[in-house]
Amino acid sequence: MSALRIGLLLGWRQIQRANIWTTSLIIFVMMLTFLNLIVVSGVLVGLIAGAERAVKAESLGDIVISELDGEDRILETEALVRAIETYDEIQNYSVRYQGSAILEANYKERRNLAAERDIANATVTGIDPAQEDAMSGLSDNLIAGEYLNPDEEGYILIGYYYLEENAEQFGDIFDTLSNIAPGVPVRLTAGDVSKEFIVKGIVQSKVDEVSLNTYIPEREFRRLFGRLNPDADQIVIRVAKPEQDSTVQRGLIASGFADYAKIQLYEEAKPKFITDIKNTMNLLGTFIGSIGIVVASITIFIIIFINAISRRQQIGILKGIGIERRAIEIAYVIQAAFYALLGSALGALLTYGFLIGFFERNPIKFPFSDGILVAPPEETFIRFVVLFVITLVAGFVPAWLIVKQNTLNSILGRK
Amino acid sequence: MAIIEAQSIHRRFGEGDLVAHILKGINIKIEPGEFVAIMGKSGAGKSTLMYQLSVLDTPSEGSVIIDDVDVASLEEHERTSFRLRTLGYIFQNYALVPDLSARENVMLPLLMKNLSWQEAKQVAGTAIDSVGLQGKYENLPAELSGGEQQRVAIARAIAGKPKIIFADEPTANLDSVSGKQVIDLLTELHRSHQHTIVMVTHEREYATNCTRIVDMEDGRIVSDVPN
Ligand SMILES: Nc1ncnc2c1ncn2[C@@H]1O[C@H](COP(=O)(O)OP(=O)(O)OP(=O)(O)O)[C@@H](O)[C@H]1O
Ligand SMILES: [Mg+2]
Numbered sequence: 001m002s003a004l005r006i007g008l009l010l011g012w013r014q015i016q017r018a019n020i021w022t023t024s025l026i027i028f029v030m031m032l033t034f035l036n037l038i039v040v041s042g043v044l045v046g047l048i049a050g051a052e053r054a055v056k057a058e059s060l061g062d063i064v065i066s067e068l069d070g071e072d073r074i075l076e077t078e079a080l081v082r083a084i085e086t087y088d089e090i091q092n093y094s095v096r097y098q099g100s101a102i103l104e105a106n107y108k109e110r111r112n113l114a115a116e117r118d119i120a121n122a123t124v125t126g127i128d129p130a131q132e133d134a135m136s137g138l139s140d141n142l143i144a145g146e147y148l149n150p151d152e153e154g155y156i157l158i159g160y161y162y163l164e165e166n167a168e169q170f171g172d173i174f175d176t177l178s179n180i181a182p183g184v185p186v187r188l189t190a191g192d193v194s195k196e197f198i199v200k201g202i203v204q205s206k207v208d209e210v211s212l213n214t215y216i217p218e219r220e221f222r223r224l225f226g227r228l229n230p231d232a233d234q235i236v237i238r239v240a241k242p243e244q245d246s247t248v249q250r251g252l253i254a255s256g257f258a259d260y261a262k263i264q265l266y267e268e269a270k271p272k273f274i275t276d277i278k279n280t281m282n283l284l285g286t287f288i289g290s291i292g293i294v295v296a297s298i299t300i301f302i303i304i305f306i307n308a309i310s311r312r313q314q315i316g317i318l319k320g321i322g323i324e325r326r327a328i329e330i331a332y333v334i335q336a337a338f339y340a341l342l343g344s345a346l347g348a349l350l351t352y353g354f355l356i357g358f359f360e361r362n363p364i365k366f367p368f369s370d371g372i373l374v375a376p377p378e379e380t381f382i383r384f385v386v387l388f389v390i391t392l393v394a395g396f397v398p399a400w401l402i403v404k405q406n407t408l409n410s411i412l413g414r415k
Numbered sequence: 416m417a418i419i420e421a422q423s424i425h426r427r428f429g430e431g432d433l434v435a436h437i438l439k440g441i442n443i444k445i446e447p448g449e450f451v452a453i454m455g456k457s458g459a460g461k462s463t464l465m466y467q468l469s470v471l472d473t474p475s476e477g478s479v480i481i482d483d484v485d486v487a488s489l490e491e492h493e494r495t496s497f498r499l500r501t502l503g504y505i506f507q508n509y510a511l512v513p514d515l516s517a518r519e520n521v522m523l524p525l526l527m528k529n530l531s532w533q534e535a536k537q538v539a540g541t542a543i544d545s546v547g548l549q550g551k552y553e554n555l556p557a558e559l560s561g562g563e564q565q566r567v568a569i570a571r572a573i574a575g576k577p578k579i580i581f582a583d584e585p586t587a588n589l590d591s592v593s594g595k596q597v598i599d600l601l602t603e604l605h606r607s608h609q610h611t612i613v614m615v616t617h618e619r620e621y622a623t624n625c626t627r628i629v630d631m632e633d634g635r636i637v638s639d640v641p642n
Binding site: 001002003005006009010013014016017313314317318319320321322323324325327407408411 | 466471472492495496497498499500502503504506510512513514515519523524526527528529532555571572
């Protein structure tokens with residue numbers, strides 16, 4: 001107790017009388033260490049989080065309903081949709097039909113019947129255009145042409161990956177079509193049924209489910225694929241407030257719909273690899289950050305060592321007049337704590353006061369994602385505690401090394 | 416009943432052929448209330464003897480009993496605590512903590528003794544007053560003259576009311592006027608409070624007020640007479 005008081009007094013006075021520039025520099029180093037620890041992994045994780053956020057906004061929403069294992073479709077779709085309509089918590093939803101068909105272009109210009117046809121295996125999604133747009137903002141993803149008009153028939157939206165001019169960007173891994181532009185006719189063939197559509201628009205997104213897709217109105221989809229029964233393949237739901245997702249999920253399950261379809265929250269429905277990559281990124285960021293911690297702890301070690309060794313005689317005299325070793329060690333640990341606390345506080349202020357908002361407004365542009373900065377406070381706190389404890393140890397060890405030296409030798413400056 | 420009793424203490428440094436035999440069998444008894452001056456030529460072993468008597472060093476041979484405690488038997492932390500409670504030190508080079516004010520320097524051992532902050536402050540203030548430095552409580556050591564710093568060091572040594580005060584050439588770094596002041600102060604402390612004081616000094620003049628003069632030569636006491 002008395003050792004703590006003396007330690008505080010000695011440590012705090014040393015901080016007060018220290019050179020302000022040196023102190024600022026040390027605190028700056030600690031702040032960089034904190035940022036390195038939080039921001040590097042935050043940006044790496046943010047790349048994936050940005051991608052996930054886009055998937056949630058433009059494709060899957062908060063709740064994803066799909067067919068049960070062993071079934072082809074969502075059973076009792078009409079009853080389910082009626083139930084969905086009754087929830088005030090649900091802001092938007094979209095019922096989707098999905099199938100795969102052969103998409104063909106340039107067939108009218110083809111003179112030589114022996115030449116290869118311009119075809120691609122395409123995913124086709126049947127939607128209610130207005131409903132889908134409200135749900136996923138599909139029309140915002142148009143890069144050419146116009147969005148589907150609810151009263152028109154015979155029009156299609158094509159994802160931009162199916163355009164030949166974009167093929168090499170992706171190493172030619174998808175089938176593509178040439179000369180696709182709004183107004184051009186294309187043909188969809190599902191089984192024996194073929195139908196011509198006019199390209200109404202081209203959609204592009206960082207979400208592959210949009211860019212590698214084609215959209216036609218639901219009625220035409222069901223005709224083309226011979227789906228007389230209205231059971232759909234996917235229903236996606238957006239709730240008004242994020243925390244309402246599980247309320248709605250529980251409600252739908254309580255109404256017995258779990259017998260007809262799989263009702264999952266986004267977190268449950270998202271592909272597992274996303275979580276895996278996120279964890280990997282986090283680990284990578286932590287590893288990079290740990291190097292920073294090592295550097296910072298060596299810095300603190302050296303600073304405290306030099307500080308203590310230059311006061312070796314004074315330390316000897318303090319012990320000579322009866323001050324416990326513990327008190328003197330505390331004086332140095334307090335200085336290390338001060339640097340770590342202030343550096344981290346500044347780093348946290350910068351992270352939460354500026355950087356997160358900055359990346360929100362100016363995301364890092366990646367082909368597959370708009371990267372943001374992810375720094376959950378609990379995780380930041382844990383990392384801060386690690387940094388703090390390591391700094392304390394880095395301050396304690398050199399103090400301990402010097403304080404434990406023989407008292408008289410310290411006083412007299414002997415070896 | 417002697418407060419310090421040293422019996423045939425030897426102090427050697429080094430090992431083998433290089434061993435230096437510095438103290439060669441010292442016997443000394445000091446009674447409470449004595450003001451002892453240890454004198455002798457440079458290198459005679461005065462400081463070395465004082466370190467043995469003040470629990471800063473351990474003799475190679477012999478025993479030191481202070482206030483009925485055989486100090487050789489103490490663990491390191493017990494020695495620290497013993498020094499805090501029983502001894503006061505005045506070092507040659509003032510030895511104040513440069514970051515602390517005069518009063519905080521004096522407060523250190525008091526806080527270590529578990530006095531409350533307010534008590535320590537008050538006792539330290541009184542001690543500083545008694546060495547004639549009223550109004551200099553808040554000065555940093557660098558803002559005091561050498562003589563004043565040494566007087567703060569004396570205040571620190573006496574504030575905790577130790578049983579014995581050790582001073583190793585407390586005037587060595589001072590001009591003659593400040594040196595005289597420091598000696599007068601020690602004399603006054605001895606006179607008014609019956610402090611036991613052991614002081615090493617070169618100058619015979621500074622020893623005039625001592626009650627006893629011990630002369631050393633080459634690691635031995637060659638004369639020990641009342642003054
Ligand atoms: N650690 C040590 N190792 C070897 N020799 C030492 C050591 N400490 C002291 N000595 C020697 O012991 C002798 C006595 O030293 P001491 O400091 O006691 O002398 P002193 O009488 O106080 O002299 P001064 O008046 O100059 O202070 C000196 O010759 C010194 O070199
Ligand atoms: Mg000496």
